[in-house]
Amino acid sequence: MSPPPPSLLVDDLAFAYPDGHQALFGVDLRLEPGERVALLGPNGAGKTTLVMHLNGILRGGRGRVEVAGLPVEDRTLQEVRRRVGIVFQDPDDQLFMPTVGEDVAFGPRNLGLPEPEVARRVADALAAVDMADAHTRPPHHLSFGQRRRVAVATVLSMQPEVLVLDEPSSNLDPAGRRELAEVLEQLPVTLLMVTHDLPYALQLCPRSVVLDGGVVVADGATRELLADRELLAAHRLELPFGFDPRTVG
Amino acid sequence: MGAGHGTGGGGISAMYVPGHSPVHRLEPHTKLVAVLAFALVVVLTPVHAGWAPAAYVGFLLLLLGVAALARIRPGRIVRGLVVEVPFVLFAALLPFVSRGPRVEVLGLSLSENGLAAGGSILAKATLSVLAATLLAATTDPRALLRGLDRLRLPSVLVQILTFMIRYADVVGGELARMKVARESRGFRARRVGALKVLGPAAGSLFIRSYERGERVHLAMLSRGYTGRLPTGPVAVVGGRSWAAALSLPLAAGAVLAAGSLLG
Known part of the structure; x- marks a missing residue:
C-alpha cells in the first residue's frame, strides 16, 4: 500500500500580481498529514500571497499546488476549498452571517449537505472550539477571543484536510491566546499557521518554514530555527525580550 | 473592545421588542x-x-x-x-x-x-x-x-440587507474610534472649517468599509460561496x-x- 499523499504540496510556485509586483519566486512546501507547521517571515515576504494560492483564490502563476493529491484548478475549486480551511486574521471578516450558528453552517450548506448533517457538523465544530452554547448569538456579542475561536469553527465544519490560520494570536489577550492554543492542539487536522508570534509558533508547531523575498529560506525544527540568531536577524524575525527558545518547555 | 458592544444589534434592531405573543x-x-x-x-x-x-x-x-x-x-x-x-x-x-x-x-x-x-x-x-x-x-x-428571501426578493438584495445588519455595528465602531482619535488630538466639530476634516474622514470610512467588503468576499469564496447565502430548513x-x-x-x-x- 502506498503512503497517503501529502496534505499540502506546493511545487515551484511563482506568482506576480497584475500590477507587475512579483510576490513569489518558486516556493516549495510539503506538509504531511497531521503535521503542525508555522509559516514565518517579515511583512511583505509573500506569506499572504502563498496562503491565497492554497485554496485557489489566486492562481495563474508558475508551479502547482496539490491538496491531499488533488491539484488546484478550475474544476476542483469547490473541493479544494472544502479541503483547505482558511481562518482570516480579522474575525469580523470571517463571521459575516447574522448568527454564529448560521455562520458555522455556511460552508456545509454550500457543500449541499443534508440539513441533519449540517446541524451535526455545526454542533461538533462549535464543541471543538469550546463555544457550544454560542449557537444563536450574533457575532458582535462575543469577545474577540470567542470570535476568533468561532472563526476556527466556521472552517472546521467543512471537515478540512488542512487548516490555515493567518496570525491566530494577534489582538488576543493572554488568556484568549492560551485558550486558542488549547483548542488548536486538540484538532486532528494538518495545520499551517502564519504568524509573527514566535513563542506561539514554538508552542504549537514542531516545524517551521521561513519565507522571505518570495522564497523559502529555511525549513526545519522550530526550536532550532528560533535558536539561530543570524537567521532570525537576516529575515527581520525577533524573539520577545528575554525569551530563550532553548530553555522553554 | 469597547465601542458598539452589547447593544443588541445597535440601531437596526432597536425597533424590535422581543416577545412570544x-x-x-x-x-x-x-x-x-x-x-x-x-x-x-x-x-x-x-x-x-x-x-x-x-x-x-x-x-x-x-x-x-x-x-x-x-x-x-x-x-x-x-x-x-x-x-x-x-x-x-x-x-x-x-x-x-x-x-x-x-x-x-x-x-x-x-x-x-x-x-x-x-x-x-x-x-x-x-x-x-x-x-x-x-x-x-x-x-x-x-x-x-x-x-x-422566502417572498423571492432578489437574492442580491437580501444579501446586502443581511450584511447591513451584520456590519452596522462594526462600521459604527470604526466611526466611533475615528471620532475618539480626532477628539483626542483636540479636534472640535463646531467650526465651519471642521468640514475639511469630516469630509476626508467620511471618505476614509468608505474606503475602509470597501476594503472590508473585499476581505469578507474572500472569506466567503474560501468557504465555497457560489452567489447565494444558503438558508437553513424552511418551516412549512x-x-x-x-x-x-x-x-x-x-x-x-x-x-x-x-x-x-x-x-
Missing part, C-alpha cells in the same frame, strides 16, 4: 404580505368620500388591536412615526398651495381640496407607517430577511398561519367595503 410567532413572510396588503387597502380608501375619516379610525383601531395582542405599548409604536416627518411637511403645505374653493381658518385662506388631500395623505401615511412599525416591533430583523406554513396573518388586511378590507356600501 401570537403576533411574534407568525411566520415573517406572512406578516410582510399582511402589512403590504393592509397598506394597499388603506391607500385605496377614496380621498373625498365623506366616510373616509371614519374608515381611518377603523383602520387605526385594528392596528391598536394588533398592538394590544402583541403587547407592544402604544408609545413604542408612536416613536416609529419619526420617519414620517417629511410626509407631514409635504401634507402641511398642500392646503396653502392647492387651487380651488378656499376656506378661512384662523385668518388663513386655505384650499378645501388641499385640506382634504393633505389630511388624507397624512392619515394614510401614518396608518401605513404604524403597520410597518408593528411589523418591525414584533419581528426580529434577521427573521424579516428570511421572510423577504399552513393555511392557518396565513389566515391569522391576513386577518388584519381582510378586516381592513371589510372596513373599506362597509364604508363604500353604507357611506
Whole structure:
C-alpha cells in the first residue's frame, strides 16, 4: 500500500500580481498529514500571497499546488476549498452571517449537505472550539477571543484536510491566546499557521518554514530555527525580550 | 473592545421588542404580505368620500388591536412615526398651495381640496407607517430577511440587507474610534472649517468599509460561496398561519367595503 499523499504540496510556485509586483519566486512546501507547521517571515515576504494560492483564490502563476493529491484548478475549486480551511486574521471578516450558528453552517450548506448533517457538523465544530452554547448569538456579542475561536469553527465544519490560520494570536489577550492554543492542539487536522508570534509558533508547531523575498529560506525544527540568531536577524524575525527558545518547555 | 458592544444589534434592531405573543410567532413572510396588503387597502380608501375619516379610525383601531395582542405599548409604536416627518411637511403645505374653493381658518385662506388631500395623505401615511412599525416591533430583523428571501426578493438584495445588519455595528465602531482619535488630538466639530476634516474622514470610512467588503468576499469564496447565502430548513406554513396573518388586511378590507356600501 502506498503512503497517503501529502496534505499540502506546493511545487515551484511563482506568482506576480497584475500590477507587475512579483510576490513569489518558486516556493516549495510539503506538509504531511497531521503535521503542525508555522509559516514565518517579515511583512511583505509573500506569506499572504502563498496562503491565497492554497485554496485557489489566486492562481495563474508558475508551479502547482496539490491538496491531499488533488491539484488546484478550475474544476476542483469547490473541493479544494472544502479541503483547505482558511481562518482570516480579522474575525469580523470571517463571521459575516447574522448568527454564529448560521455562520458555522455556511460552508456545509454550500457543500449541499443534508440539513441533519449540517446541524451535526455545526454542533461538533462549535464543541471543538469550546463555544457550544454560542449557537444563536450574533457575532458582535462575543469577545474577540470567542470570535476568533468561532472563526476556527466556521472552517472546521467543512471537515478540512488542512487548516490555515493567518496570525491566530494577534489582538488576543493572554488568556484568549492560551485558550486558542488549547483548542488548536486538540484538532486532528494538518495545520499551517502564519504568524509573527514566535513563542506561539514554538508552542504549537514542531516545524517551521521561513519565507522571505518570495522564497523559502529555511525549513526545519522550530526550536532550532528560533535558536539561530543570524537567521532570525537576516529575515527581520525577533524573539520577545528575554525569551530563550532553548530553555522553554 | 469597547465601542458598539452589547447593544443588541445597535440601531437596526432597536425597533424590535422581543416577545412570544401570537403576533411574534407568525411566520415573517406572512406578516410582510399582511402589512403590504393592509397598506394597499388603506391607500385605496377614496380621498373625498365623506366616510373616509371614519374608515381611518377603523383602520387605526385594528392596528391598536394588533398592538394590544402583541403587547407592544402604544408609545413604542408612536416613536416609529419619526420617519414620517417629511410626509407631514409635504401634507402641511398642500392646503396653502392647492387651487380651488378656499376656506378661512384662523385668518388663513386655505384650499378645501388641499385640506382634504393633505389630511388624507397624512392619515394614510401614518396608518401605513404604524403597520410597518408593528411589523418591525414584533419581528426580529434577521427573521424579516428570511421572510423577504422566502417572498423571492432578489437574492442580491437580501444579501446586502443581511450584511447591513451584520456590519452596522462594526462600521459604527470604526466611526466611533475615528471620532475618539480626532477628539483626542483636540479636534472640535463646531467650526465651519471642521468640514475639511469630516469630509476626508467620511471618505476614509468608505474606503475602509470597501476594503472590508473585499476581505469578507474572500472569506466567503474560501468557504465555497457560489452567489447565494444558503438558508437553513424552511418551516412549512399552513393555511392557518396565513389566515391569522391576513386577518388584519381582510378586516381592513371589510372596513373599506362597509364604508363604500353604507357611506
